[in-house]
Amino acid sequence: MTTAAIKPLKKAQKQTQKVQRPRNVLIVGVGGQGVIMVSKVLATLCQKQGFEVKQSEVHGMAKRGGAVFSHVRFGETVYSPTIPEGEADVLLALEWAEGMRWMPYLRQQSGTFIADTQHIVPPFACRNRTRGAQSGYVSETIETVMSHVDNSFAMDAMGIAEQLGVVKAANTVLLGALSTALDFDPEAWKSVISMFVPEKTIETNIRAFDAGRDWALGFDRESELRNLTDTHSLQQEGLAEVKVDRSIVEITEEWCKSCDICVKFCPERCLVLNDKLIVEMAEPERCTGCRMCEWLCPDFAIAVRTPDQISQ
Amino acid sequence: MSSVLNLQGNHACALAAIAAGCRFYAGYPITPSSEVAERMSLELPAVDGIFIQMEDEIASMGAVIGASLGGAKTMTATSGPGFSLKQEHLGYAAATEVPCVIINVMRGGPSTGMPTRPAQGDVMQARWGTHGDHPIIVLTPWSVEEVYEQTMRAFDLSEALRIPVVVLIDEVIGHLVESVDMARFKAVKPVERKWADSKKQGFQPYAITEDFVPPMPRPGDGYRTHTTGLTHAESGFPTQDPETGQRVISRLLDKLEHHNKLVESVEQTDCEDAEVVIVAFGITARAAQSAIALLQKAGIKAGLFRPITLWPFPDQSYASATRNARLVLVPEMNAGQLIVEIERYQKDGTSVVGLNRYDGEAIAPQQIVNKVKEVLQNA
């Protein structure tokens, strides 16, 4: 190890020694996104900084798309491996809805919320199947969250990675943002990241990390919020295009054979068979655009248009 | 180099297929036709063709139709039991109008019968073997040279009319080695299938055209049509509408009637004023050829009517050939199959008599002579 790397490490140790209680980072997302990889990087980093680390993860179901979360706790001494509600210092969400779902775990006022704005609807997350039960996919918009959480960062990590031409490094972009919420030296982060990524991609990942860090450091929540509010008022006055953020379910009535599959399989229960026994959208505001109905309709009577398809 | 080759009937068949443009052969080994497959496996690769020995007779016929749907000129060869197994697919080819050539080197039946012995027991199966009304062409060569000629012609007819063509070869001819002068086949130009090249939008693959033969859509050309063995409308899609059903099946059947001149081929020897006309095909016609010479020597006005195209039966030529006949003798190596068709055209003053043999031996000329004399004496 070079002396340059050692020096900031000592400094970091000194700083963090002041912290009496363990620091809690909750990393959430859906299967296949890389939650485990991200938390491994963080855990290794903490360990190298001389902290005791506890990392516990839940893989959900072994399928892509299932919910995955990982608790990382570090400090002088850490007893419990899991973070109690309301005690996460940082909530890092690789997927928007998962971030919303775990919001109660975030420490009020001082907690930092970092979320990737990409939406991935877990297709088989059929939680409560009874009518009127709480919706499975969150409806909070970026605006709502940002106005309620002081330290909130809503970032399009995939977009940033795409701009750099390194789509696969989206998680490293998020790590860059995360690094601004924790008191570790950026160089220490980079050396740990280099351990986890394929050798050929070290350079691109370092660039992704820097891009994420720079983005977070330059992020001005107040002006972002103003922008969003301005856009809304312009939209209300008809001066700006309204971005539809809800999926639309198109139904070809003549093709529906009343098999009831879509009605019963909709995770949010938004479909019904009407008095002619033809499927009908009863509660459009609950639709998450998961496409379950479209996939399972044997008669191709249902087509789901997601917000990006509609805006196109 | 001489253009005369000494060829076995089955080999002549294979060579003629190649010359006609056959580029796909699928078959299954069966006596006495196996030499056709063997020769094809040798010849096809040299012309960038495909030879495949399939798992059974049904599969070979399926593969032949599949390849033809793809655009290749195709052939298979078989014998009695195998021909039975191919019948369903033969019907499919007829209904969907997919060109293909089926060689049936006939052997003794019923069932496994006498695999190495000659017989002509497939006359009716060749015509009516598959279920339902369907068009089919059956050719019956009587020499190795004619095997070559008729096999080539089978391809031409099949491609031109989109009808499966069966070539019935006698076991004796399939295994006979004769000299064939190839010179006369050199200049023959094979007929090519009529491919669709009209507008793709709203294309009707089974449209009723002037010549009753709709141009065939080639996969990959952008027509994206449907082919089905179900009764289909002009669009190619299945129909249950009685009126449409009647119309499209009529067109299918009328196709042969319409092209009768092209399809028909007969050979008549001394029939003009014949009192005795012998109707025979294949190897039996060769015996009959000798027989009429012997009968004429004995002062009997005898002629030979040889339907080379056995199905559709050349009824008009037959009627004209037998207009002066008192006796029509039908020698065949079966218990009486062609005679059933001939009896349909029987008129007053003419008696139709059969001479049948199904013991695995060919009919000899003297047998025919004796039979004629016997019938005339008893008359």
Place this chain on the structure above:
Amino acid sequence: MLNKTKAAFEIRDYIREDLFPHFMCPGCGHGIAMRALLWAIHDLNIDKDKLAIVSGIGCSGRVGAYIDANTFHTTHGRPLTFATGLKLARPDLQVIVITGDGDCLAIGGNHLIHACRRNLDITCLMLNNETYGMTGGQVSPTTTRDRYTTTTPEGNYEPVFDACELAQGAGAGFVGREITLQTPSLKSLIQQGIAHPGFSFLEVISDCTEVYGRKNDLGESPQMVLSQKSEFRSDSYGMIADEVFQPRNVKTGVLHKSDRPEYAEAYQQRITDRVKK
């Protein structure tokens, strides 16, 4: 799902819309399988003009007619033979066979094993609904033991075929199984099968809701789709402690993959060697 795709899949680009609604019964799994197939075709960027769908007889055989491609509805049990001829004569075509459990395993069993043995580059999609639906619900080689059909009034007493094991044993280059309920996984399996150079055998666990389902009291369509699939689990579930989610005797996913020589390639190689000599 996690990747952004270029052009969104629109099923109407791949079907013969004027023939819709299709003739299959309400809740029939074949429609779901058809979507997965078309979705895979879309994602593989296959040109419809170069796509040949060959099907046999039965409910599965009728699926082809609804696809906007070169479609061939052949004879009972024999689509693989037609496909073999077609693919050999036209290697430029993407040949996909749609068949059923009766079509493929009973009357067409011989063709299946030899198609597997040859390993010609064809994709065989077998829609297994455990019965002969078109003819009124008779017993098939895959009818679950003790289930009632119109020809097993006392319940089925015949052993059941494991089609995937059969295909693998016979030499198929790619073998997989998936349930219609897991549409994205099914699509991905089909995609892999088509992309595999060689013979791919894909068993789709479909549902005959109206005939077989009713006869056996398997519930309404949605119930049947759920319950009939309870036997099928992906291999990866083997790690899960919760017994309910453990795989039983029927596994899904890619079950076998080998790089045996593809038939047409091997043929051309051998022929070239001989003819060039």
